Amino acid sequence: MRRDTRDAFFYIGPSMIVLMIIAAVPLAVALGTSVTNWDLHRPEAREFVGLDNYIRLFRDDRFTSSIAVTIAFTTVSVGVSMVGGFVLALMTQRNFPLKNVVRALLTIPMITTPVVSATMFRVFFMDPDRGLLNWFLGVLGISGPAWVASWPWAFVAICAVQTWFMTPFVFLISDASMASLPQSVFDAAKMDGATYRQRVVRLVLPMLRDPLIFAAIFRITIDYRMFDTIYVLTRGGPARYTEVLSVWVYNRALRSFDIGYANAGSVVMAVIVAAVCLLLVLYNYRKREIS
Amino acid sequence: MQQLRGPTGFTGVAGRRAMVTGAHTLLVALALFVTVFPLLWVFLGSFKLPADVMRLPPVLVFTPTIDNYLIVLRERFTFFFWNSVFVTCGSVIMTIMLGVPASYGLSRFRIPLKKTIMLLILGVRFAPYIIFALPLFLVMSELGVVGNRNALTFVYIIINLPVVIWLMRAFFDDIPVELDEAAEIDGASRFRAFLTILVPCAAPGIATVTILSFIFAWNEYLFALILSGRDAQTLTVGLTRFLGGMEDAIRWGQLSAWAIAIVAPVIIVSLLVNRQLRRGFSGAAS
Numbered sequence: 001m002r003r004d005t006r007d008a009f010f011y012i013g014p015s016m017i018v019l020m021i022i023a024a025v026p027l028a029v030a031l032g033t034s035v036t037n038w039d040l041h042r043p044e045a046r047e048f049v050g051l052d053n054y055i056r057l058f059r060d061d062r063f064t065s066s067i068a069v070t071i072a073f074t075t076v077s078v079g080v081s082m083v084g085g086f087v088l089a090l091m092t093q094r095n096f097p098l099k100n101v102v103r104a105l106l107t108i109p110m111i112t113t114p115v116v117s118a119t120m121f122r123v124f125f126m127d128p129d130r131g132l133l134n135w136f137l138g139v140l141g142i143s144g145p146a147w148v149a150s151w152p153w154a155f156v157a158i159c160a161v162q163t164w165f166m167t168p169f170v171f172l173i174s175d176a177s178m179a180s181l182p183q184s185v186f187d188a189a190k191m192d193g194a195t196y197r198q199r200v201v202r203l204v205l206p207m208l209r210d211p212l213i214f215a216a217i218f219r220i221t222i223d224y225r226m227f228d229t230i231y232v233l234t235r236g237g238p239a240r241y242t243e244v245l246s247v248w249v250y251n252r253a254l255r256s257f258d259i260g261y262a263n264a265g266s267v268v269m270a271v272i273v274a275a276v277c278l279l280l281v282l283y284n285y286r287k288r289e290i291s
Numbered sequence: 292m293q294q295l296r297g298p299t300g301f302t303g304v305a306g307r308r309a310m311v312t313g314a315h316t317l318l319v320a321l322a323l324f325v326t327v328f329p330l331l332w333v334f335l336g337s338f339k340l341p342a343d344v345m346r347l348p349p350v351l352v353f354t355p356t357i358d359n360y361l362i363v364l365r366e367r368f369t370f371f372f373w374n375s376v377f378v379t380c381g382s383v384i385m386t387i388m389l390g391v392p393a394s395y396g397l398s399r400f401r402i403p404l405k406k407t408i409m410l411l412i413l414g415v416r417f418a419p420y421i422i423f424a425l426p427l428f429l430v431m432s433e434l435g436v437v438g439n440r441n442a443l444t445f446v447y448i449i450i451n452l453p454v455v456i457w458l459m460r461a462f463f464d465d466i467p468v469e470l471d472e473a474a475e476i477d478g479a480s481r482f483r484a485f486l487t488i489l490v491p492c493a494a495p496g497i498a499t500v501t502i503l504s505f506i507f508a509w510n511e512y513l514f515a516l517i518l519s520g521r522d523a524q525t526l527t528v529g530l531t532r533f534l535g536g537m538e539d540a541i542r543w544g545q546l547s548a549w550a551i552a553i554v555a556p557v558i559i560v561s562l563l564v565n566r567q568l569r570r571g572f573s574g575a576a577s
Contacts, residue, residue: 004400007481011396015389015452016408022449023415026426033429091319102319104565106326110572111561113510115527116550119534120333123541130345132332139348164325169572176573225419228512232531246421246513253425254517266422273418280417281410 027270034264040257053264062240063265066248073155073230073244074223077162082216084163085170086208089178090200092171103175110168118232121161122148126233148234151241158230158242162223170215177211178204217280224272245269330554337547344543359548366545368552371529377440378515378525379508382447386504389448390455391497395485397456398463399471409457416453420513423449428517438520446514451504458503458574462496463489499571502564506557526553 034053038046057063092103109117125133126147134144145153181204189199205212227246230236236243236251243251249269253262336344338355397405427446428437436442466489474484490497515525530553533546561568 005402008396008400008402010482011392011400011485012402012408015393015456018389018445018448019412019415019452022427022446023418023423025430026423029426029430030422033426088322091315091322094315096316096319102323104562105323107561107565107569108330108558109326111506111510111557111568112330113512113527113553113557115510115512115530116554117329119530119546120329120550123534123543123546124332124336124345125329130347132349135347135349164329168326172569173573176569221417225417225421227419227421232512246419249421249425250517259425259429262425266425269419270422273414273422277410277414277417280413 030263030266030270033260034267036260038260040259046260049260053261054268056261057264057268062243063248065240066243066245069155069240069242070224070244073159073162073226073242074220076159077166077223078216078219080159081163081167081170081219082212084167085172085215086174086212088167088171089174090204092175093178107168107172109165110172112165114165114228115232117165118161118229121157121164122233126157149238151238154234154238154242158233161229161233162226165229166219166222170219173211173215174208177208181207213283217283221276224276225269245272330558333547333550336543337551339544339547341542341544344547359544360552363545363548363552368529368549371524371526372552374440374519374523375509375525375527378444378447378523379505381441381444382508383451383501383504385444386448386451386455387497387501390452390500391459391490391493392485394456394459395463395489398460399468409460412453412456415449416457420450424514424517427514431518437518438522440523443515443518443523446518447508447511450507450511450514451500454507455500455504458500458571459493459496461574462493466492495567499567499574502560502568503571506561509553509557 035048035050036046037049037052088106092099092106096102123131125131128134128144128146128149131144131147133147137144147153147157185203186199189203194202224244225246226244227250230242230244230247231250234242236247245265246269249262249265252258252265256262335351337359338357339350339353340356340358343350343353396402397409402408431437431439431442470488470492471481471484474488475481479487510527511525512527515523515528519525519528526549530546530549533542533549
């Protein structure tokens, strides 16, 4: 056993050391600076202020509202993409010409650089005067909103772009799991006169429960920390309506230079991560107990 | 399910089937349109003259030009491009060299606190990048390495190492231990067995995680935005230069060309190895 540990270090050690440098050290620095009033405007006046920053956080409307925005954004975009991806996967179970090409094309948004897709939607589609979206609405006789600059459309915009980006992921997971379902069950159900809807609701959904829950958890872990898309689309604006936690930390640190305070926000986010991970582990344990 | 070809009349069972097929085709076409059209539009835009790019109603027929690409090339595109290539390739190579042995170690050895280690790695994987990026900015400023390409490359390891360790560990777990034992009976050292037998067995998995890592590193924005300074800016950071400030207008044509230059390598790779990519992503979720 002891020899084993020493041998294991040869393989595992380098990774652990690297992760220590680029993950553990930063966390320690965040923790350390979160109890100071370090401000890049006047870096020399840096002193220990105890838990002041944390107390300030929970009295700060802007911080609590960014928690609310993060939760709302995650709920909407995870919800819509879960339904969308599942329905898309159902649709591709049927045979049609060029099926494999279509399936490959449907996964493109997922690997598209988020900064590129955000820029693309903001400039070419959601621009109030020159964007295709408002032009199209105009043709239908509707005057379109200032997408990324007005409430609630800015929120709709970030959710829509995130949904475009991540629906293919749910599609891919559902598609892969549907392909492995036993066809005979469906044939039997069909013989017994089950309608398509009954087959989906009573058979497919229950059998896909685990992969779908996994997909949802994974989606949540992507969305609650999303930065790129939102920063490029709105920078958190208008006012603070789309300022999710990551953008909040960024704005506090690199626009207001309030480093200590921003890092206190980071630490709170890290605590949330720990909670999410614990949730994952608990789910895994429960699953193992059942099977 | 058998393929349904609708007859001409919309009556009875056959008619219903034809309608279902029609509706189905329409929905698939709509999904495909929403998925592909935005990028296709930017692609077309990158070949348009300034007068055509944002004209409304949109123009589909136009005289194509490669001016946008030529202008972009003159505006230090190669500088950003090489930074992206350097940082992505460098970090992926290091990630694989670190992650594959680590996942083998975590799969084969009995070590104390293994569960905790795996859990901490999972924590890093699901953590928001900003909570690392900001302190790293402070530390790197102190050391004077903000904008240093090697430093950025090293930081980029954090993006993929946790994913590689988790995926490859599952992969090694599926390779029977008897294989290691057989090699050791033949007199090979453990490390030799790892290199000559285990790694080749795991090659498909390594290929998959390499592709995934490449995509994630290439697409990264936040670390690059905060840590690249002036000398290590990547393509994603360069793109936002075209968004224009208060005074200058957006240069749509060049913006499109730049955007296409970023996504083209990723999309081409992903379509070439779509099957592996699908497997990788569904593995990455579980």
